[in-house]
Amino acid sequence: MEQLLQQIEAIKKEIAEATATGQAEVEQYRIKYLGTKGLVKQIMGEMKNVPNDQKKEFGQILNAFKLVAEEKLEQLQAALGDSAEVDDSKDYTLPGDTVTVGTRHPLNLVRNQMVSIFKRLGFAVAEGPEVEDDWHNFGAMNLPADHPARDMQDTFYVQEPNEEGAAWLLRTHTSSVQARVMETQKPPIRVICPGRVYRNETISARAHCFFHQVEGLYIDENVSFADLKQTLYFFVQEMFGKDVKVRFRPSYFPFTEPSAEMDISCQICSGKGCNICKHTGWVEILGSGMVHPNVLKNFGIDTEKYTGFAFGMGVERIAQLKYQVNDLRLYSQNDLRFLQQFKSV
Ligand code: DAH
Secondary structure, eight states, rough: OOHHHHHHHHHHHHHHOOSSHHHHHHHHHHHIITTTTTTHHHHHHHGGGGGGGGHHHHHHHHHHHHHHHHHHHHHHHHGGGGGOOOTTOOOOTOOOOOOOOOOOOHHHHHHHHHHHHHHHOOOOOOOSSSSEEEHHGGGTTOOTTGGGGGSSSSSOOOEETTTOOOOOESSEEEEEHHHHHHHHHOSEEEEEEEEEOOOOOOOOOSSOOOEEOOOEEETTTTOOOOHHHHHHHHHHHHHHHHTEEEEEEEETTEEEEEEEEEEEOTTTTSOOOOOOTTTSSSEEEEEEEOHHHHHHHHHTOOOTEEEEEEEEEHHHHHHHHHHHOGGGGGGGSSOHHHHOOOOOO
């Protein structure tokens, strides 16, 4: 035992004298004394040879020894502290690489804003498929197979109509989502349906084969045309500011009766007359009306008890008025010079 005690004293002395001038030397110290094969472990291993009646006393000596080794390690590390080696090969004053933050697409900016305004009025968001069947896009919306109004919208067919008129197509309007909502939900219903729609049009500055709409549908007891007008008036005021003027013109849609289109005072020329408003001072932004009883009946909704209004508006048109973009093609050309102009939070 005597020998072991001497050995411990000798190592303690060594430890007391140990120094380190850098991280590497601290690590060397750690490995030599406190590593898995270090001296402290080795001495601890001698415990098994200590007679039982001395184990307690010896255990205390060994613990104190281990502590000495550990404290020294802390001291060495602390002493290194601020003087820790600095890597001179790097210039820490150089400015960092610029991180290019992406921008949101203008149509998404406008769509999100539209959605958030209607959400505040209690509308929930509903979505439906872009590849749609004939029933949800046309039939359910009161446009039977031979209805002339089908020609109003040039349809892209995925599968041409069969003898029964069943077909697969790219939806021509988001009104198809109305049908899907009425199929699965019972009134009261209050939804908006943002989405992409497709029409077989020659691409030009003023027309594209796909564009975006936001559809709205509100069905409950006692829903009136006054509710429709007030809701849409609120919307444009939030979107364009309190000074915006609106006017409703009678119109025709198979799925609403009565139907109306809503114009707002031109946001480009403030109503004085310009290219966008074709010198009328007014710009049409949406179609709307009271949901046709045939549409409600298609989904088993009691037309004695419930009425509703619906509307559909073009996101591109709203974006055009907000950002004065005059060529629809810009939205899908992915030109970064165009896209990077739309910064947002
Ligand atoms: N679906 C029509 C279109 O694409 C827009 C529309 C008009 C939607 C009247 C409606 C509505 O819900 O009531 O031109």
